[in-house]
Amino acid sequence: MRSTLRAVDVPMITTEEELADVLAHLMKVDRYGLDTEFIRERTYYPKLALIQIAWADGLVLIDPLAVNVAPLAALFRREDALAIVHAASQDLEILLQEVDAIPAKMFDPQIAASFLGMSSPSLAKILAEMLEVQIDKGAQLTDWTRRPLPKDALRYAASDVEYLLALHDELEARLRNEGRLGWALEESERFRAVDRGPKDPLRAWWRLKGRARLRRRGQGVAQALCEWRLLTAREEDRPVKWILKDVAILGMAQRPPKDARALTKLRGVDAGQVKRRSNGILGAVERGLSMSDEDLCLPAPKPDRASGDIASIALLAMAWVSARSEETGVDGAILATRDEVQRWLRDDHDVRFLSGWRRELLGADLEAIKSGERAVTVAADGLALVAP
Numbered sequence: 001m002r003s004t005l006r007a008v009d010v011p012m013i014t015t016e017e018e019l020a021d022v023l024a025h026l027m028k029v030d031r032y033g034l035d036t037e038f039i040r041e042r043t044y045y046p047k048l049a050l051i052q053i054a055w056a057d058g059l060v061l062i063d064p065l066a067v068n069v070a071p072l073a074a075l076f077r078r079e080d081a082l083a084i085v086h087a088a089s090q091d092l093e094i095l096l097q098e099v100d101a102i103p104a105k106m107f108d109p110q111i112a113a114s115f116l117g118m119s120s121p122s123l124a125k126i127l128a129e130m131l132e133v134q135i136d137k138g139a140q141l142t143d144w145t146r147r148p149l150p151k152d153a154l155r156y157a158a159s160d161v162e163y164l165l166a167l168h169d170e171l172e173a174r175l176r177n178e179g180r181l182g183w184a185l186e187e188s189e190r191f192r193a194v195d196r197g198p199k200d201p202l203r204a205w206w207r208l209k210g211r212a213r214l215r216r217r218g219q220g221v222a223q224a225l226c227e228w229r230l231l232t233a234r235e236e237d238r239p240v241k242w243i244l245k246d247v248a249i250l251g252m253a254q255r256p257p258k259d260a261r262a263l264t265k266l267r268g269v270d271a272g273q274v275k276r277r278s279n280g281i282l283g284a285v286e287r288g289l290s291m292s293d294e295d296l297c298l299p300a301p302k303p304d305r306a307s308g309d310i311a312s313i314a315l316l317a318m319a320w321v322s323a324r325s326e327e328t329g330v331d332g333a334i335l336a337t338r339d340e341v342q343r344w345l346r347d348d349h350d351v352r353f354l355s356g357w358r359r360e361l362l363g364a365d366l367e368a369i370k371s372g373e374r375a376v377t378v379a380a381d382g383l384a385l386v387a388p
Contacts, residue, residue, distance in 0.1 A: 072101070116180075330361065
């Protein structure tokens with residue numbers, strides 16, 4: 001098995017002139033590999049610490065701590081250049097934040113591999129299986145804001161993009177051979193286009209564990225406190241749970257404190273928080289207690305417990321999802337979830353498997369099962385659909 005890397009000799013871009021020169025080359029290529037390194041343990045916003053870009057005859061590491069990376073927007077907005085980005089979610093989030101642009105055209109190897117029998121594989125796993133390349137992940141927990149970065153960290157960072165173009169070639173060939181290239185491209189585009197805008201502060205309390213136990217007054221307090229916590233975290237650039245812990249919010253929602261002294265008796269609130277934040281906390285509690293029904297932002301109610309008919313059909317449908325996953329080698333988790341199936345059975349048609357490649361592979365079958373046009377039966381080699 002081959003191992004990387006030429007990466008110890010990869011240039012680190014630290015000046016505007018160097019970046020402009022690299023960008024001039026990149027504006028002529030038809031595809032490039034892209035990755036980022038960042039830290040966010042102590043901040044609300046991720047801190048971009050490195051951008052790695054590879055193309056057919058080059059590879060660079062760009063230091064965003066030394067150079068303004070905003071000019072990369074010109075590259076990302078090119079609709080005639082393909083960005084190859086593995087497990088792209090967090091990379092796209094931070095590029096949108098720092099560059100105000102994400103690639104206009106993208107191929108995600110992790111998504112592509114899920115159409116070839118691999119379930120959410122790491123880059124190391126795909127490279128080992130498809131290109132017989134071994135990459136060293138020992139520097140994964142590096143403090144990427146450190147300068148100078150150690151050689152093993154540079155080697156690790158460069159290895160994340162060094163083989164992306166070759167991997168794209170291999171995945172594209174295998175997908176085309178299986179007749180699934182269009183599916184992978186469609187799914188990469190769907191994922192690329194997901195809204196990654198700022199979270200709605202009014203909905204922050206929806207993620208609060210234990211909120212289902214709250215009554216009307218407590219819901220208002222929880223909403224106001226979570227909104228205040230999120231906005232404060234953004235303003236101070238600190239993790240939300242550093243501002244106020246969930247357990248403290250739940251405690252205040254159940255028994256609203258009237259003064260700073262009452263705050264000191266709450267689980268999850270320390271003396272330092274009382275000293276620094278009591279006015280903000282108590283102000284949010286007061287707003288929550290006086291919140292009108294119109295201002296309370298409630299999540300959509302969960303459907304009533306499935307009736308016997310719906311539950312039975314859902315089990316049957318999920319059995320067919322599993323059968324199609326096993327037959328095709330496409331990860332069942334991206335075909336359909338149980339929640340999607342149950343919503344669809346209640347006539348919610350805003351589910352993924354009713355459109356695109358999923359409809360071709362699964363959705364039409366499920367509609368036939370629901371309508372009674374087809375039945376699921378046990379065959380010699382597994383489940384099969386037959387006329388009833």
